Amino acid sequence: MRARDLLADFPTVALDTPVIEAARMLADQDLPGLVVVDDDGSPFTILPGTQVLRLAVPAYCQDDPALARVVDEAHADAFLRALDGRTVRAALPQRPRELPVTDPDATMLELAALMARTHSPLVAVVDDGRLLGAVTLQALLDRVLAA
């Protein structure tokens, strides 16, 4: 089996998508992460669900989650609202990260290694710069266990 055999269409967000909308897509469609595309529709980055949270959580809380407790409960409940109007572009980390992106010929082992290494339950499959779709951890495990 190769990545092309496990491909599924995957919703994308643009760099100009508001962060709050990205979070809503993740929640409503029960996605393991998001594929962010640039203005040409090419994959720009892949955000595992946990890293979508990273867009919304103040840096001092990420450095030390216990510090988050000094924020009162009402403000803590509303932490996503603080991002109203902020776009994915503005919220992305400055430092580029290794992307879980591969080509349609990738084997099951290669997909698993990429997911393990990048902590991403989602790998984008790209052919010649064009996004073909994505393979999820769930799809990978289902197929490998049935093999």
Added chain:
Amino acid sequence: MRARDLLADFPTVALDTPVIEAARMLADQDLPGLVVVDDDGSPFTILPGTQVLRLAVPAYCQDDPALARVVDEAHADAFLRALDGRTVRAALPQRPRELPVTDPDATMLELAALMARTHSPLVAVVDDGRLLGAVTLQALLDRVLAA
């Protein structure tokens, strides 16, 4: 809202559970990760789905996923089978990692910070060493977006 308001029962695996069975639970029950309990039933570690793959992928492939392509397709398809009989205990990394574990009083912001920091879509909630359940990224987003 506090962690206790989002708690869900969560299936656990023991240190002696075969890795292949852990992978099957993840796939069949569509879980974002696993809570590993020790012989007393206390949470020992939390394994996000991507780190369950880490138990099965040879280290050289994790260091450089492109190297995985030298493994032929038939063997690559069967990479989980190489672990037949191997237990979670034997497959855990030597180096202890920061655990996404908190107490029932944790706020939404604290849960989000923990998930972002540890790359885990799953936080175990523990009271006095006893596992009460877990909060998933999905449950957190659903509640925070509805607030």
